[in-house]
Amino acid sequence: MTTTTTRPTTDHPVLDAKALWQKDKDHFIHPFTDFSVFHQEGCDLITDSEGIHVQDAKGNRFIDGIAGLWCVNVGHGRAEIGQAMADQATRMAYFSTFNNLSNAPAAELAAKLAELAPAHLNHVFYSCGGSAANDATIRLVHYYFNRLGKPEKKRILSRNNAYHGTTYLAASLTGIESNNWDFDTLDHLVTHLSEANCYRRPEGMSEAEYCDHLVKEFEETIAEIGADNIAAFIAEPIMGAGGVLVAPEGYHQRMQAVCRANDILFIADEVVTGFGRLGHFFASEAVFDTRPDIINCAKGLSSGYAPLGATLISDELYEVLGTPQRKGGVLSTGFTYSGHPVSCAAALKNIEIIERERICENVREVGPYLEERLKTLSHHATVGDVRGSHFMMCLENVADKATKALLPVEARVGDRVAFEAQKRGLIIRPVGHLNIVSPPLVWSRDTVDRVVAILDEALGAATESLKEDGYL
């Protein structure tokens, strides 16, 4: 619980931390929050940030190991992004983008995204975040096939453990079972395939055989449902919240080939992998050699400085979407805040910083070092797998490395490790038995060394506490 008064790091006003803590607890319904804990303890207020650090209301400073929530790619406290937003807000904070109206930052950003994206993706549909981008995408895909006279092509193939957000439709695409406990989903629209989990692939199967197995499942599912009933396949290039799962070599290319052969659109959800996390603005083509029909992005697009999502659409799809369907008809979908000028101004400045500071290059240079150094943590009894790529990493904690058996849920191993890390000045994300490391993309090798030293101690302390409580 927070009771002290925050000391400002700059000339920001002093906050009454205790009063804020109470207001938050009384009135803010937090997303993804365990209310049995929240009702007792409320929330920690994060009040300040600078570079790779954030600070709580008690004045404790932490290395941010999760980039806010996979999003603050250029790091915190970028005054020039704040200035670009303020300039836009005072010049023209908002006006409609419906009915043949536009604004300067939205136009500039659309052109910039077309320049950065694979060559065939030249058209941008704006939304306010990742869930909304995915939701809007599926509506556009259905509309596209309706317009082509194929209204029966409706089903979307997704994967178990995928995370695509929490609007009704995005939550239905999401395949993390616990995310939808006691919620309804649109099951008639979505079918989930197996995720590509190399660590937990069937015993005795090589990675190449595993890839064959997954592609076969895909083909069989299509045969069962009928390609005529399937609109699209959606996948994260590397599955994020579902456990940072890197698919076997060649998987995405082969899934795309099956899509092409069956007139199924291939959608890449690059909400996490976009904007540098894997060392490129977009990973689909640069890393995985695929050419999606649609790429969705959000998060790193504006580095979290303002809410923004974008759906990047191919020329081929745009030919249909961009043609009036009937006299007087309009593309009647979009949001009041589609192409919000202040968000687009933030994104433009963010992209300028990524390019000017060669942040993708930093990820390509420091990312493999982060992978290598995190792998040294495998000596801990509980660390079953260290996986991921570049600035998108995960530790999977287990009870037994040989059998890969998990600790009981109530051991809360992910929480323990995260707690011990936080005590030592590092925030990482617990997701069940996993710990995710997805930092701002400006970490240096020295920061990596510091982080790995903290994690080494934290894992040792968590192991001791698990032993004391009889879990090991």
Ligand SMILES: Cc1ncc(COP(=O)(O)O)c(C=O)c1O
């Ligand atoms: C891959 C992916 N898609 C979509 C989303 C949803 O984005 P948002 O929370 O901005 O709605 C997320 C969020 O973590 C994500 O990781």
